[in-house]
Amino acid sequence: MIRLDKIVKTYGTGEARVDAVKEISLEIRENEFVSLIGPSGSGKSTLMSIMGCLDSPTSGEYFFEGRDVSRLSSNELAEIRNKEIGFVFQSFNLLPYATAFENVEMPMIFKGVSSRARKERAMALLDSVRLSKRARHKPGELSGGEIQRVSIARALANDPKLILADEPTGNLDTRAGDEILAVFDELWKQGRTLVLITHNPDIARITPRIISLHDGRIVN
Amino acid sequence: MKTAHLMKLFLRELKHQRKRMTLTILALVWGTFSIVVLLAFGNGLQIQMVKANRGLGEGIVIVSGGQTSKPWQGLGKGRPISLAEEDIDLLRKRIPGIEFISPENERYGLTMTYGRKSITQNVIGVFPSFKEMRTYYPEGGGRFLNEPDLDGERRVIFLGTNVKDKMFGAEDAVGKTVLVNNIPFTVVGVMKKKMQNSYYNGPDVDKAAIPFSTYAAIFGEKYLHRMIYKPADPAAASVIKDDLYRILARKYKFDPADRQALSLWDTIEEQKTFMKVFAGIQIFLGIVGGLTLLVAGVGVANIMYVSARRRTREIGIKMALGAKKRHIQLQFVSEALMISLAGGVIGILLSLAAVGLTAGLNLQGGAADILAHPVVSTKIMFLTAGILGIVGFLAGYFPARRAAALNPVEALRYE
Numbered sequence A: 001m002i003r004l005d006k007i008v009k010t011y012g013t014g015e016a017r018v019d020a021v022k023e024i025s026l027e028i029r030e031n032e033f034v035s036l037i038g039p040s041g042s043g044k045s046t047l048m049s050i051m052g053c054l055d056s057p058t059s060g061e062y063f064f065e066g067r068d069v070s071r072l073s074s075n076e077l078a079e080i081r082n083k084e085i086g087f088v089f090q091s092f093n094l095l096p097y098a099t100a101f102e103n104v105e106m107p108m109i110f111k112g113v114s115s116r117a118r119k120e121r122a123m124a125l126l127d128s129v130r131l132s133k134r135a136r137h138k139p140g141e142l143s144g145g146e147i148q149r150v151s152i153a154r155a156l157a158n159d160p161k162l163i164l165a166d167e168p169t170g171n172l173d174t175r176a177g178d179e180i181l182a183v184f185d186e187l188w189k190q191g192r193t194l195v196l197i198t199h200n201p202d203i204a205r206i207t208p209r210i211i212s213l214h215d216g217r218i219v220n
Numbered sequence B: 001m002k003t004a005h006l007m008k009l010f011l012r013e014l015k016h017q018r019k020r021m022t023l024t025i026l027a028l029v030w031g032t033f034s035i036v037v038l039l040a041f042g043n044g045l046q047i048q049m050v051k052a053n054r055g056l057g058e059g060i061v062i063v064s065g066g067q068t069s070k071p072w073q074g075l076g077k078g079r080p081i082s083l084a085e086e087d088i089d090l091l092r093k094r095i096p097g098i099e100f101i102s103p104e105n106e107r108y109g110l111t112m113t114y115g116r117k118s119i120t121q122n123v124i125g126v127f128p129s130f131k132e133m134r135t136y137y138p139e140g141g142g143r144f145l146n147e148p149d150l151d152g153e154r155r156v157i158f159l160g161t162n163v164k165d166k167m168f169g170a171e172d173a174v175g176k177t178v179l180v181n182n183i184p185f186t187v188v189g190v191m192k193k194k195m196q197n198s199y200y201n202g203p204d205v206d207k208a209a210i211p212f213s214t215y216a217a218i219f220g221e222k223y224l225h226r227m228i229y230k231p232a233d234p235a236a237a238s239v240i241k242d243d244l245y246r247i248l249a250r251k252y253k254f255d256p257a258d259r260q261a262l263s264l265w266d267t268i269e270e271q272k273t274f275m276k277v278f279a280g281i282q283i284f285l286g287i288v289g290g291l292t293l294l295v296a297g298v299g300v301a302n303i304m305y306v307s308a309r310r311r312t313r314e315i316g317i318k319m320a321l322g323a324k325k326r327h328i329q330l331q332f333v334s335e336a337l338m339i340s341l342a343g344g345v346i347g348i349l350l351s352l353a354a355v356g357l358t359a360g361l362n363l364q365g366g367a368a369d370i371l372a373h374p375v376v377s378t379k380i381m382f383l384t385a386g387i388l389g390i391v392g393f394l395a396g397y398f399p400a401r402r403a404a405a406l407n408p409v410e411a412l413r414y415e
Helices: A044-051 A074-084 A100-111 A115-128 A144-155 A174-189 B003-016 B018-056 B086-094 B147-151 B161-168 B212-219 B234-252 B267-310 B312-320 B325-361 B367-371 B378-404 B408-413
Strands: A002-011 A018-028 A033-037 A059-064 A085-088 A162-166 A193-198 A209-214 B061-065 B098-114 B117-126 B156-159 B177-180 B183-190 B208-211 B226-231 B262-266
Touching (some): A002 A044, A033 A044, A044 A162, A074 A085, A074 A100, A074 B312, A074 B325, A085 A144, A100 A144, A115 A144, A144 A174, A174 A193, B018 B267, B018 B325, B018 B378, B061 B234, B061 B267, B086 B098, B086 B226, B098 B161, B098 B212, B117 B161, B208 B212, B234 B262, B325 B378
Parallel strands (some): A033 A193, A085 A162, A162 A193, B117 B208
Antiparallel strands (some): A002 A018, A002 A059, B061 B262, B098 B177, B156 B208, B177 B183
C-alpha cells in the first residue's frame, strides 16, 4: 500500500538544522493496522505528515500505491489527500463555524461531488457513527467523543484507502477514547488500512503491528 | 466551492473584523461615490456644452472673405477677397454635397420702434435655411422666414428672444408691426429661448432677421458679409471645403492652397476637438475617482491579509481535507469581491441620490447652466462596476495567493 525508502526530513539549515526523520524505510501493506509509537520529538508527527502527503520529504522516496509521490506538486498532493487519505487529529480540527454535517461534507465539496450525493453520503456516515441526530449541531455543541466521531465520519467521506490518526484519543476521556478505538477496529475489519500515531504503549497494544520511533529512527 | 459556505465565511469575517470592515466599506462607498459623481458631472457638463454649441448650429461652416497670403498668376499677396451674392448660387450648383446654404448680411445700429418704444438694433438678412443651420427656431404661434417671404421681398421680421422682450414685454409680438428705420415690418415669429456659447457679433437672442431679398432691396450692399453652409454628410466636410476653395479660387483668382484668402469658421472641425477635450476630461475624472477607489482597495487587501492570517488553521484543515490552491484562493477572492460589492452598491445608490438631487434642483443661470446638471449614463455604471471588480479582485488575489501557498503542516500547527 505505502512504501517509504530512506526518507529524510530536515528542518532549517546550519546551526538551527534539525533532522526530524533520518533515513526511515518501511512498508505498510493493504489492510494493516499499525501503531507508530514514540516519545514527543521522536519524529512520528513528521513521518505522519509525509505519509499523509501533507509534506514532502527532504530526500528519499515515498510510494503510495506504487506511485512515487515524493516529488508531486502541492495540487497533486491535495488530490491524493482528498481521495485516498482520511485524517483524524488529536485536536479534531473540525471547522468550528460549520455543522457536523457541513464538516463531513467538506472533502466531498473539494472532490466535486454533487450536492445530492454529498448529502446522502454525509448523512449515511453520520448515521454510521450514531450521530445522525446531531448533524445540524456545531462542534461547540458536541462532546469530545462526538466531535471525534464526526471527524472520523469526515475522514471517510471520500472512501479513502488509508486512515491516518494522530493521537486520536489524546484529548478524550477513557470511555470516549475506547469508543473511538473500537470504531477504528471496525474500520480495519472492513478492510481499510490504518496508521495510529500515539505515545501511549497501552493504545499501541491494540494494533497487530507496532513501529517504534526514537530520535528520527525506527528502533524495534 | 459552495456559495452558501463562502457566504457563511464572509459573514463570520464581517463579525470578526467589524471595525476594519466598516472603515473599508466606507472607503469603498466613498471611492465609488467619487467615480460616479465625478463622471456624472463630467458627463452633464459635456451634454450641456453640446447643447450650448448647438445654439450656434451643428456641423456648419461660416465663410467670409479674407486676404490672400500668396502671390497667384501675377497678382500680389495681401489682396482682399470679398464674396458676392451670386457665389451662393455658384456653390449650390457646383457642390451637391451642400445641404443648406445661406448668405448673411448685417446692419448695425438701426432704430427699431414699436409704439412709443424705440431701441437700437442689429438686423440680419438671411435665407429661410438659416433656421435649421443656426437654430433660429420659432416659439409656438410664430414661424421663421420662408420662401414666399424671400421671393416676394416681404417686409417681415423674426425677432430674437431678448429683442421681443425689450420691445413687447409680456405682450404677444407675432402679427404686430415694428418700424425699422421707419420702414414697417410685420413680426412673423419669435425665437425659442436657447443656450449658445459661441457667436459672432453678439448672441442670436439679440438679433432680428429679415429676408435677404428685402435686406438687399433696402440696403443694397455690393458684397456679402458672410455665408453659412452645412454639408449633408459631416464626413464629407473636408472634401466640400476643398471644393469650395477650388471654386472660389478660380472665380476670385487666388491660389486654392491659400487658406488665408477666405476666412472659415469650421464648427465641424471644432466639434471634433471639443469631443476630444471632453474625452480627456472624462478620463481625468475617471482616474481621480479610480485612485480614490484604489485606496479603498488597499483597505480590502489589508482585511484579506488579516483574515488569511487569522484563518491559517482553517486553511490548514481544508488543505488536509484535499482543498487545492484554487479552492483556497476562491474563498479569499470571492470575499474581497463581496466586500467590494457591498461598498459599491451603497456607493452607487448614494451617488445616484446625490446626482438626482442636484439635477432635481435644476439650477439655472451663469455657471449653473453648464455645471449643475450631472447625468449618470449606463457607460458610467459599467465603468464603475468594472473598476470595482478589478479593485476587488486584485485586493483578494494577492492575499489569496499567499494563503494558498501555505504549507499544510505549518498551517495545521498554527494557533
